Amino acid sequence: MAEMDVSSGGGHKKGPGVKKGKKLSTRVDLTPMVDLGFLLITFFMYTTTMSKPKTMEINMPNNEKVEEKDQTKVKESVAMTVLLSKDHRIYYYEGLATDPTKPPELKVTYFKPKGGIRDAIIDKKKSVDELRQQGVLSGKDQLTVLIKPDVNSTYDDLVNILDEMAINDVKVYAIVDITPVDQEFIHMTENANQGTTQK
Amino acid sequence: MPKLKMPRKSTNVDMTAMCDVAFLLLTFFMLATRFKPDEPVTVVTPNSISEIPIPDNDIMLLTVDPKGRVFFSIDNPGIRRTLIEDVNEYKSLGLTPDDMQSFAHGASVGVPFAQLKSYLAAPPNQQKEFDKVTTGIPTDTVNTSDQNELAAWIRMARNNNPKLRIAIKADGNASYPEIKKVIKTLENWKIFKFNLITGLKAVPPGSAAYIMQNGTAKPKQ
Numbered sequence: 001m002a003e004m005d006v007s008s009g010g011g012h013k014k015g016p017g018v019k020k021g022k023k024l025s026t027r028v029d030l031t032p033m034v035d036l037g038f039l040l041i042t043f044f045m046y047t048t049t050m051s052k053p054k055t056m057e058i059n060m061p062n063n064e065k066v067e068e069k070d071q072t073k074v075k076e077s078v079a080m081t082v083l084l085s086k087d088h089r090i091y092y093y094e095g096l097a098t099d100p101t102k103p104p105e106l107k108v109t110y111f112k113p114k115g116g117i118r119d120a121i122i123d124k125k126k127s128v129d130e131l132r133q134q135g136v137l138s139g140k141d142q143l144t145v146l147i148k149p150d151v152n153s154t155y156d157d158l159v160n161i162l163d164e165m166a167i168n169d170v171k172v173y174a175i176v177d178i179t180p181v182d183q184e185f186i187h188m189t190e191n192a193n194q195g196t197t198q199k
Numbered sequence: 200m201p202k203l204k205m206p207r208k209s210t211n212v213d214m215t216a217m218c219d220v221a222f223l224l225l226t227f228f229m230l231a232t233r234f235k236p237d238e239p240v241t242v243v244t245p246n247s248i249s250e251i252p253i254p255d256n257d258i259m260l261l262t263v264d265p266k267g268r269v270f271f272s273i274d275n276p277g278i279r280r281t282l283i284e285d286v287n288e289y290k291s292l293g294l295t296p297d298d299m300q301s302f303a304h305g306a307s308v309g310v311p312f313a314q315l316k317s318y319l320a321a322p323p324n325q326q327k328e329f330d331k332v333t334t335g336i337p338t339d340t341v342n343t344s345d346q347n348e349l350a351a352w353i354r355m356a357r358n359n360n361p362k363l364r365i366a367i368k369a370d371g372n373a374s375y376p377e378i379k380k381v382i383k384t385l386e387n388w389k390i391f392k393f394n395l396i397t398g399l400k401a402v403p404p405g406s407a408a409y410i411m412q413n414g415t416a417k418p419k420q
Binding site for chain 2: 060163
């Protein structure tokens with residue numbers, strides 16, 4: 001199928017002595033050219049980067065010295081503290097745990113679509129909204145999430161929790177260094193749950 | 200009974216049309232393609248719902264691999280050239296013009312300054328081998344110490360091109376303290392806004408972000 005059409009079109013007779021000009025066909029077999037074309041297409045298709053990576057913008061709080069009077073104190077009632085720990089575990093509690101006499105109730109959860117940290121954030125958001133409607137909080141107050149990753153957490157956890165903020169439309173959140181108090185909470189819970197959570 | 204005569208047809212097909220299509224596609228892919236930049240390590244980024252595309256140019260890319268090693272890269276070869284000249288002068292590394300050329304055309308670097316000269320002098324395949332065992336660019340949480348070489352890289356790169364946007368591309372399994380060092384270094388240079396490179400995942404139906412995007416909580420049938 002891939003031979004060249006070389007049939008000469010010699011039909012009419014020429015007189016003796018007249019050289020017979022061989023009529024060559026102008027048709028060229030394009031099969032190898034097509035082969036080459038598709039080879040290159042395949043190459044470019046494989047090497048091309050069609051989808052560009054997406055990014056997530058992050059604004060860190062300014063660490064320059066802020067005067068005491070300019071600082072806005074986060075109210076206990078709107079705050080939620082999320083501690084990221086080992087094995088993608090999340091510990092969270094409501095409030096800031098500033099009062100050492102009343103330790104907060106620490107809850108453990110994971111990243112999952114149902115019954116995980118997302119539901120906890122949604123619940124907290126609802127309760128803050130209710131408080132605002134009741135007039136306990138002013139209109140400016142809104143849910144504030146403090147994210148405290150500990151040394152055992154991974155980058156995955158950090159991105160996931162930031163993503164939860166985006167998913168649940170939490171406007172105010174901050175990545176904060178973990179405090180020794182919070183670390184102690186994690187230790188206590190880990191020790192208490194040794195028997196039950198070990199896999 | 201008369202014999203049924205099948206007309207003999209040529210099996211030759213005209214390839215011109217197919218050839219046209221092939222080269223049209225070829226031209227498209229050649230123009231549309233942007234080669235993947237050479238990466239020293241494979242990094243699997245976590246996914247997020249964020250859909251902001253990464254800007255085309257003026258990007259400083261800080262790659263953090265699963266072991267927490269930091270690699271540094273900027274995209275513009277011209278700026279890379281001036282950057283390495285600055286680094287050479289500032290740290291008095293004694294790089295030859297060839298070494299600098301190697302840096303300008305190379306990809307990410309992840310070696311301490313002390314090893315930079317021998318790294319750049321090596322041929323590309325040896326550089327690749329070295330990338331597997333290197334310690335990465337030393338980082339720290341304070342910028343004043345000499346240990347924090349990443350801080351020096353960032354400062355010099357920004358001196359050359361103040362418009363540089365900073366993107367962190369870290370592996371999901373990189374531990375948080377390593378990331379924190381990078382973030383702290385940026386913070387110390389008063390860079391509070393940067394991008395984290397992530398993959399894309401779908402917005403879960405019913406969530407606040409989904410309602411903002413689509414106007415309803417329920418997915419369309």
